[in-house]
Amino acid sequence: MILDGLINGLIMGGILSLPVLGVAVVYGITGVPNFAIGLIGVFGGFTTWYFLSVGLPLAILIGIGICFPIGYLLQGVLLTPLSRKKEADSTLFFLITISFGFIVEGAIRSVFPKPTISIAFPRLGAIHIGDVSADGFKFVALFVAVVALIAIRLLEQHTKAGRSLQATSQNLKLATLIGINTNQVFSLAHGAGCSLAAVGAIFWGALYTLDMGTGWHLGFMGFIIAVIGGIGNIWGGLISALLMGMVMSFAGYFLGGVWQSVILYGIVILVLIISPRGILGSERSI
Amino acid sequence: MAEPILRVTNLVAGYGPISVIKGIDFNAYEGEIVGLVGPNGAGKTTFLEALVGNIEIREGQIHFLDKRIEGMSVMKRRKMGMVLMPQEDYIFPFMPVKRNLQVAAVLSRDEEKEESLDFVYGLFPVLKERERQIADTLSGGERKMLSVGMGIMTNARVILIDEPSIGLAPKIVTALFENLKMIKEETGKTLILAEQNVKILKIADRIFGLEAGKIRFCEKTEDLDEAVVKELYMGE
Numbered sequence: 001m002i003l004d005g006l007i008n009g010l011i012m013g014g015i016l017s018l019p020v021l022g023v024a025v026v027y028g029i030t031g032v033p034n035f036a037i038g039l040i041g042v043f044g045g046f047t048t049w050y051f052l053s054v055g056l057p058l059a060i061l062i063g064i065g066i067c068f069p070i071g072y073l074l075q076g077v078l079l080t081p082l083s084r085k086k087e088a089d090s091t092l093f094f095l096i097t098i099s100f101g102f103i104v105e106g107a108i109r110s111v112f113p114k115p116t117i118s119i120a121f122p123r124l125g126a127i128h129i130g131d132v133s134a135d136g137f138k139f140v141a142l143f144v145a146v147v148a149l150i151a152i153r154l155l156e157q158h159t160k161a162g163r164s165l166q167a168t169s170q171n172l173k174l175a176t177l178i179g180i181n182t183n184q185v186f187s188l189a190h191g192a193g194c195s196l197a198a199v200g201a202i203f204w205g206a207l208y209t210l211d212m213g214t215g216w217h218l219g220f221m222g223f224i225i226a227v228i229g230g231i232g233n234i235w236g237g238l239i240s241a242l243l244m245g246m247v248m249s250f251a252g253y254f255l256g257g258v259w260q261s262v263i264l265y266g267i268v269i270l271v272l273i274i275s276p277r278g279i280l281g282s283e284r285s286i
Numbered sequence: 287m288a289e290p291i292l293r294v295t296n297l298v299a300g301y302g303p304i305s306v307i308k309g310i311d312f313n314a315y316e317g318e319i320v321g322l323v324g325p326n327g328a329g330k331t332t333f334l335e336a337l338v339g340n341i342e343i344r345e346g347q348i349h350f351l352d353k354r355i356e357g358m359s360v361m362k363r364r365k366m367g368m369v370l371m372p373q374e375d376y377i378f379p380f381m382p383v384k385r386n387l388q389v390a391a392v393l394s395r396d397e398e399k400e401e402s403l404d405f406v407y408g409l410f411p412v413l414k415e416r417e418r419q420i421a422d423t424l425s426g427g428e429r430k431m432l433s434v435g436m437g438i439m440t441n442a443r444v445i446l447i448d449e450p451s452i453g454l455a456p457k458i459v460t461a462l463f464e465n466l467k468m469i470k471e472e473t474g475k476t477l478i479l480a481e482q483n484v485k486i487l488k489i490a491d492r493i494f495g496l497e498a499g500k501i502r503f504c505e506k507t508e509d510l511d512e513a514v515v516k517e518l519y520m521g522e
Contacts, residue, residue: 160392167389170378177338177372178440179364179393 004132005250011134013245014142015207017238018200019222020229021148024237026071026193027226029169030186032079032093036101037197038219040070042212043104044198045205049117056121064198071194074100076187101219105212115212119205141203148199149238165189197222228271230278240279289352291316291476292337292368292444297346299336305344306332308499314444317474319466321490321507323481325519328496330480331373334446337478338370339363350444365393367443373452373480376433379422383413383432386421390436398441405472406435409465427458434462438469444476451483463489484515 019038027033034040048063082088082096109115124136156162168175168185176182197218204214225244229236244264251263271279290313300306306329314320322330335341337348339360348356355363378386387406391399407414410431416424421432430450437445450466451459467489470477479486487493493510495503495518503514 163385163389164392166381167378170380171375173340173372174375174378176360177340177364177370178390178436179361179369180389181361 003130005253006246007129007132007134009246009249010242011138011142011245012248013242014145015200015203016218016221016225016245017145017241018148018203019197019218020225020237020241021145021152021234022193022196022200023219023222023226024193024229024231024234025152025165025196026190027223027231028233029165029189030075030079031172032075032083032190033090033097033223034071034074034079034100034190034193035094035097035219035223036074036104037071037097037194038201038217038222039101039104039108039212039215040067040074040194041197041199041201041218042210042215043067043070043108044195045119045201045210046108046112046117048198048202049119049205049210050112052120060202063202064195067194067198068191070104070191072187072191074194075190076183079190080183080186101216105215108212108215116209117205117211118209119202121206135207138207141207144199144203145238148196149234152234161185161188224265224268228268228278230280233278233280236278236280288315290314291351292478293349294337295347295349297333297336297343297348299332299341299343299346301332301341306499307336309346310496310499310501312494312501312504314476314478316443316476317470318491319470319477319479319489321479321481321486321493322496323484323486323493323515323518324496324502325482327498329499330496331448332499333496334370334448334478334480337446338368340370364440364442367441368446369437369440369442369444370446371433371437371448371450373448377421377429377436379420381421382418383421383424384417386432387413387435387439390439391441394439394441399439402439402441406438409438409468410435427454427462430454430458430462431465434465434469438473438475442475444478446478446480448480449482450479451481451485459483459485482519484512487512487515 019041022037026037044063044067047066048059051059051062121137124140126133127136127139156166164180164185167180168182172182200218201210204210204218225240226237229240247264247267248260251260292314294310294312297307297310298305310333322333324330332341336343339358343356347354350366350368378389387403388399391402412428413431413435424432434447434450437447450462454462463485466477469475487507490507492504492506494501495515497518502518
């Protein structure tokens with residue numbers, strides 16, 4: 001039972017880590033918590049589902065690709081100009097991004113013919129580890145999450161855009177003074193974050209079902225897990241996602257599914273009281 | 287005498303309803319070190335921030351390379367060749383030393399970056415020794431060296447440094463100031479240093495004394511009576 005819980009927890013954590021990475025990249029760099037990010041990811045999931053007829057790989061690329069300009073423009077056209085206003089505070093951004101989430105939700109309902117979908121991926125059969133067997137596709141999801149994390153780290157270290165992202169997240173004032181176009185960096189980060197959320201939503205849609213509720217759920221869970229890990233701290237986000245995946249998995253086994261949320265959010269409150277900057281620390285607290 | 291590279295006329299700037307800078311006239315020539323001295327609250331930092339466009343000005347004109355720049359963004363002024371290394375948070379703390387230097391050269395060509403990096407390592411060998419070390423783990427003096435090195439890496443013609451000596455031991459201040467003098471002599475860059483440390487008199491070509499947002503005196507260093515500077519700080 002323990003091995004079963006560990007494996008399922010790892011997989012759940014791996015999937016959750018994708019929207020967490022999205023939130024970590026966006027909030028860590030721009031300082032704006034985008035509560036619509038899950039819905040934008042779900043929009044990418046629905047787009048992938050809609051274009052399945054052109055072939056799965058291309059459909060996935062379209063789904064992920066369409067979320068990039070949404071995030072890029074949301075930041076460049078709306079959030080960056082707003083952040084220059086004196087009245088701009090976290091409440092304003094909360095209200096604006098929540099409202100934008102409802103706009104995306106309305107757009108999904110208007111554009112796509114079904115409110116709930118599941119994305120048909122080729123099945124890989126069961127993989128057995130000891131007495132435990134799990135859908136092989138779930139391991140693919142975990143693998144993709146790890147690859148996405150490594151890819152982000154490599155891009156951050158070895159590209160000019162990545163180094164600008166890193167510099168902006170570490171010291172915005174100095175980054176601006178030395179000539180980094182920080183507004184463009186914010187837009188790039190937001191576009192990348194929304195694309196990561198789309199990857200998470202696509203896998204969620206392949207393993208379970210995807211609807212509007214999933215969008216809000218992934219967005220809020222992603223935000224909470226990112227805060228627990230230490231907002232903007234990508235490694236912290238990943239560790240936090242894996243731990244939360246374990247907590248949900250074991251709570252489900254020992255206490256039943258209805259207790260998962262009680263245990264999870266109870267731990268969230270405890271961690272935030274003890275360490276408001278997350279388990280691995282962060283420049284920001286909520 | 288040549289035209290100044292930077293000319294400021296009747297500059298007024300501040301925060302909220304308060305004007306911290308109250309009508310400053312200032313100039314700097316190519317290849318000189320200008321010291322901006324004055325007690326805490328005199329407006330040195332505000333003046334530097336206004337020069338690079340980090341705060342909006344309320345009145346006055348700033349000419350840089352014969353162009354009016356007061357309406358330009360920080361980025362445009364930076365591209366024209368002016369950079370400010372701030373007093374606090376002057377490094378990228380979680381990056382290695384070498385990456386800090388490389389990032390500072392964001393607007394430079396690759397060959398310029400290599401050349402500047404060699405120059406900085408020649409000036410501050412300790413940065414070469416610690417190039418892989420995370421910047422946050424450097425000592426205070428090493429961080430200031432890194433900050434000055436980053437200023438050089440930007441390849442700006444005018445480098446503004448806010449309180450380079452603050453928090454450093456006297457010996458380190460002397461060494462750092464010698465390095466600043468060497469930068470001027472070897473690169474021909476203009477350095478504008480806001481300072482409280484009177485050792486600035488040993489390296490600056492001219493000194494502007496700032497008090498309560500106004501220029502109290504502007505003198506060539508060799509003509510300046512040190513007692514005047516002390517009086518500015520002590521209010522005697």
